[in-house]
Amino acid sequence: MIGFVFPGQGTVRVGMGGWLRRDPVGGAILRRADELSPEPISALCARGPLPRLVDTAHAQPAVTACNLAALAVLRARGHKPDVVAGHSVGELSALCAAGVMDVDTAIRLVGARARLMSALPETGGMASVLGLSVERVEQLTELAAAPGEPLVVGLENAADQVVVSGSLAAIERFTTAAGEARKIVALKVSNAFHSPLMAGAVDGWAEAVRSAPLRPPEIPVIPNITAEPTTDLATIVDALIEQLTGRVLWSRTMRELAVAEHCVEVGDSKALSGMLRTEGVRCVSMAAPTALRTLAALVAT
Numbered sequence: 026m027i028g029f030v031f032p033g034q035g036t037v038r039v040g041m042g043g044w045l046r047r048d049p050v051g052g053a054i055l056r057r058a059d060e061l062s063p064e065p066i067s068a069l070c071a072r073g074p075l076p077r078l079v080d081t082a083h084a085q086p087a088v089t090a091c092n093l094a095a096l097a098v099l100r101a102r103g104h105k106p107d108v109v110a111g112h113s114v115g116e117l118s119a120l121c122a123a124g125v126m127d128v129d130t131a132i133r134l135v136g137a138r139a140r141l142m143s144a145l146p147e148t149g150g151m152a153s154v155l156g157l158s159v160e161r162v163e164q165l166t167e168l169a170a171a172p173g174e175p176l177v178v179g180l181e182n183a184a185d186q187v188v189v190s191g192s193l194a195a196i197e198r199f200t201t202a203a204g205e206a207r208k209i210v211a212l213k214v215s216n217a218f219h220s221p222l223m224a225g226a227v228d229g230w231a232e233a234v235r236s237a238p239l240r241p242p243e244i245p246v247i248p249n250i251t252a253e254p255t256t257d258l259a260t261i262v263d264a265l266i267e268q269l270t271g272r273v274l275w276s277r278t279m280r281e282l283a284v285a286e287h288c289v290e291v292g293d294s295k296a297l298s299g300m301l302r303t304e305g306v307r308c309v310s311m312a313a314p315t316a317l318r319t320l321a322a323l324v325a326t
Contacts, residue, residue: 026107026108026284026285026286027104027105027106027107027285027286027287027288027289027324028106028107028108028109028110028282028285028287028288028289029096029099029106029108029109029110029119029122029288029289029291030109030110030111030112030115030119030282030288030289030290030291030297030301030308031092031096031109031110031111031112031115031116031118031119031122031290031291031292031297032088032092032111032112032115032290032292032294032296032297033088033111033112033113033114033115034081034084034085034087034088034113034114035113035212035214035296036088036292036293036294036296037070037078037079037084037087037088038075038078039070039071039072039073039074039075039078040070040071041070041087041088041091041293042055042067042070042071042087042090042091042094042293043071043293044313044314045091045094045095045098045293046067046071046094048094048098048314050094050097050098050101051094051095051097051098052094053097054090054093054094054096054097054128055067055070055090055091055094057128057129057132058086058089058090058093058132061129061132061133061136062086062132062136063136066083066086066087066090067090069083069087070087070090070091079213079214079215080143080215081139081142081143081214081215081216081218082139082140082143083139084139085114085135085138085139085142086132086135086136086139088114088115088292088294089114089115089117089118089131089132089135090132091292091293092111092115092118092291092292093118093121093128093131093132095291095292095293095311096118096121096122096291097128098311098317099289099291099311099317099320102317102321104289104320104324106122106123106244106289107244107245107285108244108245108246108247108254108281108282108285109122109123109244109245109246109247110246110247110248110249110278110281110282111249112249112273112275112296112297113180113218113219113249113268113273114135114138115292116248116249116265116268117131117134117135117138117265118131118291118292119246120239120242120246120261120265122291123242123243123244123245123246124240124242124243124244125239125240125241125242125246125258125261126237126238126239126240127238130237130238130239133237134233134234134237137229137230137233138226138230138233138269141226141229141230141233142216142218142223142226142269143215144226145216145222145223145225145226147215147216148192148193148216148217148222149190149191149192149193149196149216149217149220149222150190150191150193150196150211150212150214150216150217151179151188151189151190151196151211151212151214151217151218152188152189152196152199152200152209152210152211152212153182153186153187153188153208153209153210153212154186154187154188154189154203154206154208154209155185155186155206155207155208155209155210156185156205156206156207156208157185157187157203157205157206157207158184158185159178159181159184159187161205162178162187162189162203163178165199165202165203166178166189166191166195166199168198168199168202169195169196169198169199169202170191170192170195171192171194171195171198173192174191174192174194174195175191175192175195175217175220175221175222176189176190176191176192176195176196176199176220177189177190177191177219177220177221177272178190178272179191179217179218179219179220179272179273180219180272180273180275181272181273181274181275181276181277182273182275182276182300183275183276183279183300183303184276185207188212188219190217190218190219190220190222191217191220191221191222192217192222196211219268219269219270219271219272219273220270221270223269223270224270226269227266227269227270230266230269231266234262234265234266235262235266239258239261239262240258241256241257241258242256242258242261244256246261247278247281247282248260248261248264248265248268249264249268249271249272249273249274249275249278250264250267250268250271250272250273250274251264251274252274252275252277252278252280252281253281254281275300279300279301279304279306280304282301282304282306283304283305283306285306286307286323287306287307287308287309287320287323288301288306288307288308288309289308289309289310289311289316289320290308290309290310290311290312291311292311292312293311293312294310294312295310295312297310298310307323309323
């Protein structure tokens with residue numbers, strides 16, 4: 026059994042997708058992403074500048090284009106997943122891998138998602154919290170939040186690595202109160218993703234998702250907000266919409282993926298591979314072309 030996992034926008038970097046652009050199959054997907062995007066994304070991946078690339082309007086299409094290029098390369102080599110999951114915006118790539126949507130639909134939807142989210146007022150932020158349990162972080166976010174200044178757990182990445190998301194003022198209060206945390210790092214993001222501050226984009230996102238040509242998945246998908254494998258299209262659609270403001274349950278998702286003999290991080294990233302290794306799951310990253318040889322050897326054993 027093999028699982029495919031797809032990274033999210035926090036993994037963007039200048040130079041991403043380099044070897045995928047040179048691959049005939051991967052390069053064709055990146056060129057298609059350029060054609061369907063308001064502005065070419067592959068050149069921005071290759072050369073930056075970084076502040077423009079990490080802006081959510083560009084980061085989401087960039088990481089999705091690289092994810093889909095890596096997926097196409099794997100498919101061309103005959104590799105198919107038995108279960109899929111994507112981290113945050115990576116869920117769109119996972120749904121493409123599961124047959125819920127085609128490449129063009131995934132590129133168009135991520136473009137809509139990015140535009141809707143980037144159009145919101147930049148009133149919030151996110152911070153990674155290391156060394157505290159989810160329960161303790163939840164307690165502290167409740168204390169730090171105030172009317173009009175929400176703060177929530179946006180992502181459960183690992184047992185002791187949680188991301189809080191919300192008002193900048195609330196994050197400042199949280200940081201002061203969370204003295205027992207091993208480390209708190211402000212993330213370089215333009216807003217408070219996976220928080221109530223994204224509510225203004227939900228209606229537009231729901232309309233985009235529900236009007237897209239979607240099909241029931243061919244294999245189980247593990248949505249972020251449920252962390253439970255499903256093949257029910259209605260559940261997948263609802264979860265994809267709710268994910269905009271809902272919590273990413275990645276630590277629970279990794280436990281579900283532990284049943285796989287090995288996983289592949291499908292994109293130009295090693296972030297999810299590292300997380301999965303902490304759960305005892307072997308994961309090959311497509312960040313380098315040598316991954317294809319490694320994966321072929323694993324499948325052959």
